[in-house]
Amino acid sequence: MASQGDQELSSRAKEDEGDTSAPSKNALKKAAKEKERAEKAARRQEQERQQKEQAEANDTSRNLYGPMQSASDRRPVQKFTELAELYDAKEDQEVTVDARIHNARVQSAKLAFLVLREEAHTIQAVIAEGGSNKISRQMVKWCGGINAESIVRATGLVKQPKEPVTSTSISNFELHIESIYLISEAAQMLPVQVKDCMRAPPMHDEESKDEPEIDSQGLPVVSLNARLNNRVLDGRTAANQAIFQLQSGISNLFIEFMNQNRFTWINSSRLAGAATEGGAGVFEIKYFDTKAYLTQSPQFFKQMAIAMDMKRVYEIGPVFRAENSNTHRHLTEFTGLDFEMVIKNDYHEVLAFGEKLMLYIIRNLQTRAEFKRLTKVVDQVFPGAGDFKLPADDSALRLTFAEAVKLLNDAGIEAGEFDDLSTPQEKALGRIIREKYSTDFYTIDKFPSAVRPFYTMPDPANPKVSNSYDFFMRGQEIMSGAQRIHEYNQLCECMRASDPPLDPLSEGFRHYTDAFKYGCAPHGGGGLGLNRILQFYLGLPDIRFATMFPRDPGRLAP
16 A cells, blocks of 8 residues: 555656646747758858858968058058159059048959049049959959048059049049058948038038038038038048148248248247236136136237337237127137237338238239149139239238228218228128229228227327228238337326226236336237138138138037
C-alpha cells in the first residue's frame, strides 16, 4: 500500500505531464526558419567580406586613394600648386593641390568628375579607369562618393578639355587625377550648401526666418540671417572670398598712403574708466571690482598723441557703439581707420589730405589688376559692384553744408540750414550729385556747430557753423572729421556749454583736458569706417555683407 508521500509525488508527476508551456510545433518551425535566415545572413556577410578582401587585394589603385593617414606608400610632396596658378598652366604639367570638394559625381563605373575649389578658384577633375596609373573602378567609385566640402590632396596632369568647362573658373584646363587622399572629411549633411550661398541673397529689408527661400526656379535662396548663422560655410563662396580680400586691400592702401605721408601707426586702448564723448552709446563692462567702458573711438587718444608732439598719427582698430540701430549700415562694432595731424595754416589742410587719401584708395581699387579681378567676382552676385564713379580729373567734389542743402531744396526736398541731414536726405543728395557731377565720392564742409561734438572747432567768422566735414560714398556717410579745439580754456567752456553739460575736471575727462593745459598744436583729423567704405564701393545692400562676423543689436554670434 503506497504512502501518502508517494501519492503526492505521483500527483505532481501527472500535473507535469499535463504542462502546456512546452513549445508548439509552429513555434519550433518558426525558430528553425529564423535560425536558417541568420545562418544565410552570416554566410552572405562572410561572402561579401571575402569578396571585399579579394577586391581590395586586386585593387590596382589601393595606394593611390583613401584617407591621408592610411596612405603609407605616399612619397613626400616637394611642391604644391595653388589653383590660382592653373589659369596659365601647361599641357601635361603634373601638379599637386590641396583643395575642397565643391561637387562630386559618378558618371559611370569607369568615370567620375570632381570640382575642386580653393578660395575663389575652381577646376574640374577627372577620374577615369585605366591609364598609366591603372586607376581602378574602386577608386572611381570612392572619388564619386566624397562628401562636398571635404578637403583632399590631389595629384594629376593638367589637360585641355575638348570644350571649355563653363561651370568652373578655370575653363581652359582640367585635372586628370593620378592620386587623391582625404585630408579632412566634411559632414554629409550641412546646414546650408555653399553652392546655394553662391547665388544672390534676397534683397528685401527685413528677414523673419532663417530657412532657405525658394526662387522661381525652385532653387534654395539662403537668407542673410542663415548665411550669418553659418558664416564659415557662407564665407567659402567666391564672392565672399573676394569681398574680404578687397577689405584687406583697402586696409593696406590706407597704410600705404599713411606711410607715404610720414604718419606714425599708434595702438591706443579700447577700455576707458568713464563714459567719455558725452556718455551716450557706450558699452559698460565689469573691470575687476569696478566698471569700465568700451571706447566709441580713439578720438581722445589721437589728440593726446598730438599733444605728445607726434605730429601725424593713424590707427586701425575696433570701434564700439551701443546704439540700438537696426539698419543696413549700422553695427555695434566696426573697424575704424583713424588719422590725426597737426595743422600749419588752415584746417582745410586736413580736409584736403583726407580727400587725397580716399581718392588714392578708390582709384587703386579701380586700376590694380588684382582688385579689378576681385571686383568682377563680386559683380557676378551683386551687379553694379564695379560702377563706382570718380571725376575724370581725380579731384574730389567739395560742397559746403549750405550748398548741399540748396541742392536738396532745389530738387524739392526740404532740408534745414542748421539741421543735420537724415539718411533719406543723404541718399537723395547722393543721387543728385551723381547725376549732376558724375561722381559717387564727395565731401561736405562747414557743418552746423549744433550737430557736432563738443571738441569741434567753431568757424571764427561764423560760430553757428564749424570747421568740420563729412565724406560720402554713393550718398552715404563714411567719415566724420573736423579741426579740434586745442586751447584748454575754450575746450572747457564748450564742454560745460554742451547738452548735457560735461565736467572737464571729472575723472572721465581730466586726463584728456590736461593734455591741452600743457600746450597742444592746432590739429584735426577724421575717422573712416572700413566696413562702410567696402560696402558702398561695391554697392552691397547691407553692411553685414562687408563684415566677416558682424555685431548688431540682435547678434553676438558666431
